[in-house]
Amino acid sequence: MPRLIRAALERAGVEGADRVSSGVDVVGDIAIVRLMGFLAQEKRKIAGALLEEMKNVRVVLEQKGGIEGEFRLRKLAHLAGERRTTTVHRENGCAFRVDVAKAYFSPRLSTERLRVARLARPTDRVLNMFAGVGPYSIAVAKVAGATVTSCEVNEAAAALHEENDRMNRVEGLVRVVRGDAADLPGVLEEKFDRILMPHPSEADRYLPTALSLARGGATIHYYRHVLGEDEAEAAGALRKELRAILPKGARFVPRRVREVGPRWVEMAADIRLPAGREARRSSRPGAKPT
Numbered sequence: 001m002p003r004l005i006r007a008a009l010e011r012a013g014v015e016g017a018d019r020v021s022s023g024v025d026v027v028g029d030i031a032i033v034r035l036m037g038f039l040a041q042e043k044r045k046i047a048g049a050l051l052e053e054m055k056n057v058r059v060v061l062e063q064k065g066g067i068e069g070e071f072r073l074r075k076l077a078h079l080a081g082e083r084r085t086t087t088v089h090r091e092n093g094c095a096f097r098v099d100v101a102k103a104y105f106s107p108r109l110s111t112e113r114l115r116v117a118r119l120a121r122p123t124d125r126v127l128n129m130f131a132g133v134g135p136y137s138i139a140v141a142k143v144a145g146a147t148v149t150s151c152e153v154n155e156a157a158a159a160l161h162e163e164n165d166r167m168n169r170v171e172g173l174v175r176v177v178r179g180d181a182a183d184l185p186g187v188l189e190e191k192f193d194r195i196l197m198p199h200p201s202e203a204d205r206y207l208p209t210a211l212s213l214a215r216g217g218a219t220i221h222y223y224r225h226v227l228g229e230d231e232a233e234a235a236g237a238l239r240k241e242l243r244a245i246l247p248k249g250a251r252f253v254p255r256r257v258r259e260v261g262p263r264w265v266e267m268a269a270d271i272r273l274p275a276g277r278e279a280r281r282s283s284r285p286g287a288k289p290t
């Protein structure tokens with residue numbers, strides 16, 4: 001059981017360590033907890049104890065259920081502290097204004113974001129098809145100095161992304177396209193050296209679109225939730241999915257990012273496309289490349 005919740009239960013004098021299924025997500029000064037199976041009064045006591053335990057936290061929210069819908073949002077309820085859902089989260093030398101009720105954000109991916117940012121080169125033209133409030137795109141612009149085109153369908157997230165571009169002084173390197181990534185081939189004239197697809201529940205539907213926007217030799221950073229008893233099984237499932245969509249000569253090595261549920265693993269692959277291949281045209285998500 002996560003250490004912070006254990007400490008809060010002890011401090012609050014609440015029994016039931018075995019009922020806690022996950023840890024605390026800390027976004028800026030907001031702590032998000034899942035407390036299924038506890039009574040309302042117990043939840044408030046635990047949240048109060050967390051506020052005392054974590055000196056940098058001012059708000060405690062309860063996440064009810066999973067991360068859901070097209071915008072990948074959490075359903076949240078106030079438990080303790082100030083009544084707000086906005087905060088500023090800092091990681092990798094960047095600052096992000098986030099509204100945890102209106103836009104997706106996970107503090108658990110900062111290492112992965114830095115890894116991708118360090119792979120990018122200043123001359124890369126980068127496309128992030130599912131940008132959220134900008135944590136990947138801004139890290140890439142700031143760390144690598146590369147130019148980034150971000151796409152985001154959630155208006156609230158896109159507005160925060162633009163605010164974050166200014167806050168991190170990368171507005172000259174990053175532009176945000178508001179809308180559906182499936183429509184990008186009709187909107188963008190250029191092709192890209194590096195394409196980010198951080199939307200693991202849906203990325204497969206949009207891979208043909210990504211291929212149509214990639215230059216020869218481009219890298220696609222692909223993320224996917226995969227069912228598997230262990231990493232080897234999850235890697236096998238990802239390999240099978242990718243082989244059915246990718247052109248011949250594309251190379252990738254499946255990698256585990258994190259566990260996201262019982263038997264569900266978030267897997268990643270840095271897909272290297274063959275050099276000099278013709279761009280494939282497919283703007284329709286779900287369509288197999290020809």
Ligand SMILES: C[S@@+](CC[C@H](N)C(=O)[O-])C[C@H]1O[C@@H](n2cnc3c(N)ncnc32)[C@H](O)[C@@H]1O
Nearest residue numbers: 070071104130131132152153154180181198199
């Ligand atoms: C899992 S979140 C990742 C956000 C961001 N990359 C991050 O790591 O914080 C996926 C994002 O894609 C956006 N999204 C979902 N479908 C989309 C689509 N068809 N076109 C563009 N953005 C989309 C969601 O609103 C959400 O912000």
